[in-house]
Amino acid sequence: MKKATTTEAKTKEIVKKHGRDKSGLIAILQDIQEEYNYLPKEALSVVGEQLEVPISRIYEVATFYNTFSLNPRGRYLVEVCAGTACHVQGAFNLKDRLQRDLEIECGQTTKDNMFTLEEVRCLGCCSLAPVVRIGGNIHPYLTQNEIPGILRNYRKQG
Amino acid sequence: MVNFIIDGKKISAAKGTMVLEAARANGIDIPTLCAHEAVSRSGACRLCVVEAKKGKRAKIVTSCLYPVEEGIIIETKNERVLNVRRLVLQLLLARCPESDVIRDLAAQLGVAPQPRFAADKDKSKCILCRSCVRVCEEIVGVSAIGFSCRGADKAVSTPFNEDSAVCIGCGACAFICPTGHIEMETTEETRKIWGRTFKMKACDVCGRYFAPEDQLKYISKKTGVPLKELAVCTNCR
Amino acid sequence: MKKISTLDDLKKTGDKGLKSLFPSSVKIVVGMATSGIASGAGEVYEALIAEIKKRKLPYVLTKTGSMGMDFIEPLVDVIEKNKPRLSYGKMTADKVPQLIDQIVKGTIDKIKPIYRVDEEDIIAKREKKQYLKGAVPEYLREIPAMYDIPFYEKQVKIATRNCGIIDPENIEEYIARGGYLAAQKALTSLSPAAIVDDVIKSGLKGRGGGGFPTGVKWQSCVAAKGDIKYVICNGDEGDPGAYMDRSVMEGDPHSVIEGMIIGAYAIGAQEGYIYVRNEYPLAVANLTKAISDARSCGLLGKNIFGTNFNFDIKIGKGAGAFVCGESTALMASLEGKAGEPRAKYVHTVEHGLWDRPTNLNNVETWANVPVILARSGKWFSEIGVPHSTGTKVFSLVGKINNIGLVEVPMGIPLKDIIYDIGGGIPGGKKFKAVQTGGPSGGCIPAKMIDLSVDFDALWEAGSMMGSGGMIVMDEKTCMVDLARYFIEFLAAESCGKCTPCREGVRRMNDILHDICDGRGKVGDVEMLESMAKGIADGSLCALGGSAPNPVLSTIKYFREEYDAHINHKHCPAGVCRALIRYEIAAKKCTGCGVCAKKCPSECISGEKKKAHKINQKKCIKCGICMESCKFNAITVE
Numbered sequence A: 001m002k003k004a005t006t007t008e009a010k011t012k013e014i015v016k017k018h019g020r021d022k023s024g025l026i027a028i029l030q031d032i033q034e035e036y037n038y039l040p041k042e043a044l045s046v047v048g049e050q051l052e053v054p055i056s057r058i059y060e061v062a063t064f065y066n067t068f069s070l071n072p073r074g075r076y077l078v079e080v081c082a083g084t085a086c087h088v089q090g091a092f093n094l095k096d097r098l099q100r101d102l103e104i105e106c107g108q109t110t111k112d113n114m115f116t117l118e119e120v121r122c123l124g125c126c127s128l129a130p131v132v133r134i135g136g137n138i139h140p141y142l143t144q145n146e147i148p149g150i151l152r153n154y155r156k157q158g
Numbered sequence B: 001m002v003n004f005i006i007d008g009k010k011i012s013a014a015k016g017t018m019v020l021e022a023a024r025a026n027g028i029d030i031p032t033l034c035a036h037e038a039v040s041r042s043g044a045c046r047l048c049v050v051e052a053k054k055g056k057r058a059k060i061v062t063s064c065l066y067p068v069e070e071g072i073i074i075e076t077k078n079e080r081v082l083n084v085r086r087l088v089l090q091l092l093l094a095r096c097p098e099s100d101v102i103r104d105l106a107a108q109l110g111v112a113p114q115p116r117f118a119a120d121k122d123k124s125k126c127i128l129c130r131s132c133v134r135v136c137e138e139i140v141g142v143s144a145i146g147f148s149c150r151g152a153d154k155a156v157s158t159p160f161n162e163d164s165a166v167c168i169g170c171g172a173c174a175f176i177c178p179t180g181h182i183e184m185e186t187t188e189e190t191r192k193i194w195g196r197t198f199k200m201k202a203c204d205v206c207g208r209y210f211a212p213e214d215q216l217k218y219i220s221k222k223t224g225v226p227l228k229e230l231a232v233c234t235n236c237r
Numbered sequence C: 001m002k003k004i005s006t007l008d009d010l011k012k013t014g015d016k017g018l019k020s021l022f023p024s025s026v027k028i029v030v031g032m033a034t035s036g037i038a039s040g041a042g043e044v045y046e047a048l049i050a051e052i053k054k055r056k057l058p059y060v061l062t063k064t065g066s067m068g069m070d071f072i073e074p075l076v077d078v079i080e081k082n083k084p085r086l087s088y089g090k091m092t093a094d095k096v097p098q099l100i101d102q103i104v105k106g107t108i109d110k111i112k113p114i115y116r117v118d119e120e121d122i123i124a125k126r127e128k129k130q131y132l133k134g135a136v137p138e139y140l141r142e143i144p145a146m147y148d149i150p151f152y153e154k155q156v157k158i159a160t161r162n163c164g165i166i167d168p169e170n171i172e173e174y175i176a177r178g179g180y181l182a183a184q185k186a187l188t189s190l191s192p193a194a195i196v197d198d199v200i201k202s203g204l205k206g207r208g209g210g211g212f213p214t215g216v217k218w219q220s221c222v223a224a225k226g227d228i229k230y231v232i233c234n235g236d237e238g239d240p241g242a243y244m245d246r247s248v249m250e251g252d253p254h255s256v257i258e259g260m261i262i263g264a265y266a267i268g269a270q271e272g273y274i275y276v277r278n279e280y281p282l283a284v285a286n287l288t289k290a291i292s293d294a295r296s297c298g299l300l301g302k303n304i305f306g307t308n309f310n311f312d313i314k315i316g317k318g319a320g321a322f323v324c325g326e327s328t329a330l331m332a333s334l335e336g337k338a339g340e341p342r343a344k345y346v347h348t349v350e351h352g353l354w355d356r357p358t359n360l361n362n363v364e365t366w367a368n369v370p371v372i373l374a375r376s377g378k379w380f381s382e383i384g385v386p387h388s389t390g391t392k393v394f395s396l397v398g399k400i401n402n403i404g405l406v407e408v409p410m411g412i413p414l415k416d417i418i419y420d421i422g423g424g425i426p427g428g429k430k431f432k433a434v435q436t437g438g439p440s441g442g443c444i445p446a447k448m449i450d451l452s453v454d455f456d457a458l459w460e461a462g463s464m465m466g467s468g469g470m471i472v473m474d475e476k477t478c479m480v481d482l483a484r485y486f487i488e489f490l491a492a493e494s495c496g497k498c499t500p501c502r503e504g505v506r507r508m509n510d511i512l513h514d515i516c517d518g519r520g521k522v523g524d525v526e527m528l529e530s531m532a533k534g535i536a537d538g539s540l541c542a543l544g545g546s547a548p549n550p551v552l553s554t555i556k557y558f559r560e561e562y563d564a565h566i567n568h569k570h571c572p573a574g575v576c577r578a579l580i581r582y583e584i585a586a587k588k589c590t591g592c593g594v595c596a597k598k599c600p601s602e603c604i605s606g607e608k609k610k611a612h613k614i615n616q617k618k619c620i621k622c623g624i625c626m627e628s629c630k631f632n633a634i635t636v637e
Ligand SMILES: Cc1cc2nc3c(=O)[nH]c(=O)nc-3n(C[C@H](O)[C@H](O)[C@H](O)COP(=O)(O)O)c2cc1C
Pocket: C205, C206, C207, C208, C209, C210, C211, C212, C214, C234, C235, C236, C237, C238, C239, C322, C323, C324, C325, C326, C327, C360, C361, C362, C363, C365, C366, C467, C541, C542, C543
């Protein structure tokens, strides 16, 4: 099969995969985000046309759920767990440290587009609390002192 | 018919009637903010709460959505009910300090602002009653506006806060808004709403500007009535 | 895959599964649940592959889900013919050669197993199956049996019966342990009414939080009018700090599927959905595989077990919204909309998904169903206590030694969970309270340690069973901060539809922030209490309805901590940043200077080898100095 290149063609392909079913909207958006790392505006209008769902409803869904982002995100997603188990183990100090070291607030992306910092609620590894997930890798029992080294490593990997 | 009691008064109403309507039909007033007759109900504002007692269990329900039930005992003004209403109004006063509608309603119900709640500066007059979104979807049928985000960040807007391509400038949302949050500016030839400026159509007969062109085009498309026939204002038809 | 349509087919497939569960050659099983992988099980697995290949050994290597003892992950089990199954904890890739050495030589001299299992209890079949033939070999006598170690002694595994034992991707192993027997029996020999009846008799109550009797819910869905009905499994598990449902979906997906088949048959549903939280990719993967395998075997699809019953299951993924665990919001989300709840004056069993009769149950609830049908409602009802029957799975986390997944009979004293299973509080600190029910629940203080863990007792104590998160707190946990934490969570997760929750919870959050930041005012506690009542009464859904619980229960049991924050601007636990100070104890400080080097605001000074000092004016209270000091010279007050 020829690989679709433009956002429009790619989005249509994704919508088709889900059977052009309105109830598949969330799954469709998830696939788009998987593809682009965020939800491009153009893709959302294509989804609207294809599913015959008003764009206002799609915007509603895209902004309601935490995992969707309307802005491009960095190469690595840094997710600080703020679940209860991590909170009682002092995860808030990790968050502050990451904010200081990355010079961004939660929800923002570093200028070099390397890192996007986000807070999540429980990564399901409470036994390893406090944890931070970076680019999909769990960093267990994290301490503030380890953070600079870890970030440096990811930067090196590019 | 269903028989029940509201504030000690024996009342009967047809099955499916909401407590709110049953109460009002019997001269019992219940304040509301989001139950507008033109659109479906959502139960968002929670001002219309009453206490419903069935057997031993008494729970707070919204009268605008709660259908009457045989033998149920409704209280519309007991302390538990008033406590919720007071809180709702104090919260809305803090959210929309500029809204005279909310201020007047609070005063009318004897509710003073709660000084411990800092007044919001960014919400303007929107109490998120949902009427505008529903009217645009259910009556107008274009769904040009909707909600964004959730929790305290929830707001009514056009998608991406940009000009909506599907808005027809009909102004139904602005008419239905209970607090006057939606700004609509209509001059002779133009109407500005949700950031977009619409050209108004002058009546082919009397020359008076009477409706946005986009609205007429939309009606024509939807009903099949030729645009030409719609180019005359209601007075001249 | 071979079609399964008769009891005999099931037995044949089960026999294959038994061969892999009780193999004739050496088998090594690695615990590969999310937490296992996070603690390095993947590397251990790779190392095992390499080592086995290098030595050309005829060993079999498989994966399994959560074994429960998360505090000593990665876990590896070794099964040898006629010998007890041995469980090893804290495995690393480095230790793999030694482990293989031991197996080859038949010793345990380098790495000691934590426990041994002589026989497996196959609960759904009411039988035991031996690993061990004859007496325990001499060299294994010193190793305790699994159910003799404190962590397992008081546990009873029903919902998690297969977790950590079977390969979740292997349907044969599930069947070998009695899987799909109950579904076969139900579909071929029981009437829907008889099934509902047995579930009512079992006393099973929903494990998702509300604790509504499952059989009664099914009954009203049976009664609801409509040709098309749905069953849904709630796998949203939004309680931050809970992972029971994830463990079941990852470790034993077929138990959920089988439960849903039985439920769908009883209710008359043709379609089912499993709504899984977005953060659980492994659960989605294992469920997807399990559904597809079940379909290939004919256990899902048309004419299941040769009957005219048709049923299939789809997976819906969440996208990050706690409120989507609420039944009506979940259904809105499955329909592709924003997850806003709606008023439930018309019940979802009558008007649910796409306005059709819908029965929603939690993962753990569904996982219990096959065993109830296999063993009988009466059998289940005799486990636990009268109004709370059966078992409950908890994720035991926080300030506790044995962090992990535990399943206990209802009515067990809290003390047994904390001290026997949980092994008490680390670092010799004092147990302060435990939070159950997550953000909708409350805390239970140390003085109530004898409390029976059942629906009613927890409710009376001002908390609730919830879905099973159990977060243990010690003296260094600030209860005001905890209340603030939950309220902040709920303010962010409120869908924003109704006024009391959207506006009220954030105002409570503001007040709690003020208290934690030293701006609390006299009267704030009373204010919170009065708001709590209005929010609980006035909110549209149970998110707002139960949002005040963490605040109310901490006020109820720890009022003095609120007063300390408000009246004395003091945080007794040393947590609330605005109210604490870091100090260097001159006596303990060696003057190594490490803290000074690490301090981000350069406010620690002192001469080499002499006691250092903190300039309190510049300190941002990040706590790095305390984390860095090797001599425990830095304290927080
Ligand atoms: C805000 C909110 C979040 C909830 N989250 C969950 C959840 O994550 N998992 C769950 O099973 N039930 C959750 N529930 C409870 C469900 O609404 C529902 O009662 C339950 O899934 C029914 O299944 P059960 O009867 O088997 O417990 C939540 C309820 C509320 C109000």
